[in-house]
Amino acid sequence: MTVGNRPIALRGAAEQRAAELRAELRHHDHRYYVLDTPEVSDAHYDALMRELAALEEEFPELRTPDSPTQRVAGMPATTFAPVTHRRPMLSLANVFDDGELSEFDERVRKLTGEAQVTYVCEPKMDGLAVELVYEKGRFVQGSTRGNGVVGEDVTANLRTIRSVPLTLEGAGLPQLLEVRGEVFLRTEDFKRLNARQEEAGDQPYVNPRNAAAGALRQKDPAVTAARPLSISFYEVGEVDGRAFATHWEKLAFLRELGLPVNPRNRRVEGLQGVHDAYAALLEDRHGLPYEVDGLVVKVDSEDLRLRMGAVSKAPRWAVAYKFPAEEAETQVEDIRVYVGRTGALTPVASLRPTKVGGVVVSRATLHNQDELKRKGVRIGDWVFIRRAGDVIPEVVAVIPSRRTGEEREFVFPTTCPECGAPTAREEEGAVIRCTNEVDCPAQMHQQLLHFASRNAMDVEGLGEELAGQLLRARLVRTPADLYRLSREQLVALERMGEKSADNLLQAIERSKHVTLRRFLYALGIRQVGEATARTLAGSFRDVRALADADVERLTQVKDVGPLVARSIHHYFQVPTNRALVEALLAAGVAPTPPEEVSGGALAGKTVVLTGELSAMSREEAKAEIERRGGKVSGSVSRKTDLVVAGEAAGSKLKKAQELGVKVLDEQGLLALLQGG
């Protein structure tokens, strides 16, 4: 027996799945709209909705009037007065890739009979849609979208938004004007708000949109006022005595009235124009001061819009082209502890591999014990993860409602997982360390890698894998042993040919000629990074002199305070460290003190490099600047004399412009280096 041409069993399964999906979607709607505490990401919600829509497409008899697919979204809360929109506030259909966008464009052209359509592209700000009503130019009522037909009266809260004009100016104001826009939190304001939440001991918000939703739904407008919401307008609803031929005209009208309109809106021609706008926005996405989750594409001509109309919940003439999700949820399969160069124990979550922000993420750091405790992550937990731009993936929050009771609390080890030595927490410090200063294999491994790294001794070819092999084969215990390696010993290692062995030996040999600053940095003394190593090299000019210096003498060095001084002094008090230095010197490592530079072209200047340089690497540029007496620093401040901005320079360039610091491009730098 079949229904239509499908076996009944299949239909039965579909029916059951549809019921499950509906129940789940309703649950999430409640969490999201009523409780303001969503427990799944938008991407997850979208996926459920799409699955349900697909099922209903295939089995139309399953499409019930109360299905979540049949209404816009959400439900009115009980705490605010209901407002019925004069015209329903529709939501937008989503597309997720080029193919789906092309289908949209094709549909538009077919329905309108046009060969090419003009579109308006607007950044889709991640916030909440609202409608504001102006009567004779006075702001009289504001409401949320709600379910699209009935929303909530949030007039008092909207009044607290500084960029919402309470009265409109200008000649020929309409008697009645409805405007629609998005309420959102700027990224900066979001961070500040969350910092305050945490200080007050409250749960931080997962993202700016939820924070904005929370702020808008405050019963006390004073609380809303303390949360600096922003607004951007993009549509006109009901309006008296004013007709618009295009959407672009409408946006201009809004702007003339003094209503904020996004300056990134673009009017483009055809599909290609939309593609370009999308690519450009995606590129700038993280430079914008607010979160954007896609591009809204609207047919510009009002006439064409009328001819196209709307389907049940969304207009046919517009679509939201979504960016790849930067948030996802996944399960914590395990929590492991890694031991770093300084012995710091770092808990890392092993995640079920999940695609987020375009890449598959399988690990995320939990930083330290405090962080772990604050987030309350347990093994087996479902968590929100987020990866914005090039930023390292992070666990944002646990999703408590997905707990089954099977989750295990993670117990921070009291002994080092690598060497078994007891672990200890430093006074006032957040990190827990392995107390074995001498022969913890993990620390030895990391120290060896650090010693050989590019900015230290620069032993090319000595990476993660090889360092491990050398240690395991007991060919190397300290960095000094590198200088005793023979060709025979190396060739005996797995995956090590004669050519590779020779290359490595050469690299090791080359590293004997090293500057004192690199040498000091390579030792891995705690609190001594590249910058401190440089000042120490200039001040002492000899390792043994540094090793013999007492705390008082060390403190006299610029940028060295009591803590750094004690750390250096302590390092040379440990006999094995002292022995290491002597062994290195005996092996032929000959650190050279820096040349005295005086009166170079950049003497005494602080320079910051940002962006991508093409003619030289960052390291080369740094060396050239230093040779002329300049100092290269990592962050821009008022004390910075010059910022060199290469290709695709980001936040540092912006900061330089804000502070009025002199900026040069790469050409400018080259000219300066040559001239000097």
Added chain:
DNA sequence: TGTCCTCGAGTTCC
């Protein structure tokens, strides 16, 4: 004493 500026350290993926 408080504020600003830097530096060190840790980290993920390709």
Added chain:
DNA sequence: CTCGAGGACA
């Protein structure tokens, strides 16, 4: 890149 904290300086 970000966080936290050391160090300089007013």
